Amino acid sequence: MLSGDNWHHSNKEWQETLDLAKAYGWPEPREAKNHGGWILSCPAADRSHRIRIYSTGSKNTENVARSSRKKIKRCQHSSGAKGILAVISSRLQSAARWIKAAEMATTIGETEQRLEKLVEDADDSMADANRQFDLLEAGFEMLDSELKDLIPTEPRPTVHEMADSAHSDLRTANGKLRDAPSDSDQVGVLREHYEELLVRLDVIHRQLAH
Structure with a gap:
């Protein structure tokens, strides 16, 4: 689960994803308004680059965390x-x-x-x-x-x-x-x-x- 300044996650795969997003200049994750979890958006707030962060550590969410790192690297709005x-x-x-x-x-x-x-x-x-x-x-x-x-x-x-x-x-x-x-x-x-x-x-x- 996210804690503190929203850049920390109890799951290793999601923590690596958050670290990468922070290094690439993405804003701090914000709590989702529906369906729970958190939302990570690129610097331009492009909806197609939006990533939903899950609080659980199941295998499927870890796969999402890993694939999300590719999305962060490909985002043309990243500044980091x-x-x-x-x-x-x-x-x-x-x-x-x-x-x-x-x-x-x-x-x-x-x-x-x-x-x-x-x-x-x-x-x-x-x-x-x-x-x-x-x-x-x-x-x-x-x-x-x-x-x-x-x-x-x-x-x-x-x-x-x-x-x-x-x-x-x-x-x-x-x-x-x-x-x-x-x-x-x-x-x-x-x-x-x-x-x-x-x-x-x-x-x-x-x-x-x-």
Whole structure:
């Protein structure tokens, strides 16, 4: 049953339908004048886009709830599609920032290990080691400076924490992609960006497993 601000329903399928309608800018449901239940109308109050919300959770009403989500997505009066795309874009940008930071932090860690090894082997080839050390140190300082620009907080998160933050952002973005309008050109671009970030994050996870 609906409760509170009329955006909450005790049935999972109807709750997903209400969440989608709210994201697409539909007005708050109102109580039906006859036959019970509630009425959900599109922003233009188009009668053909009207959805009756049932209070019971039978299988048939759950099917109606699922089919109603298609109607919400197809409605040309919806204003919230851009909002969903903005959330996806924001989450992908955040995930990209965390992944880049994790990639840099991983490179820094590998560079530190190489620097330590070069110091240990310095007795065997001091001149060559010094040259490599200088190059690696310069690269280390450059990466460390860029990483500070990306993640200015102190203490700096670990690579595991950066990867976890990126995973959370990607999971949210993927969930919103399922609700995004399928005929939007921007969705395709965002989906490609999501897939590319997923591959980069998988590389980081495999590096952490070693």
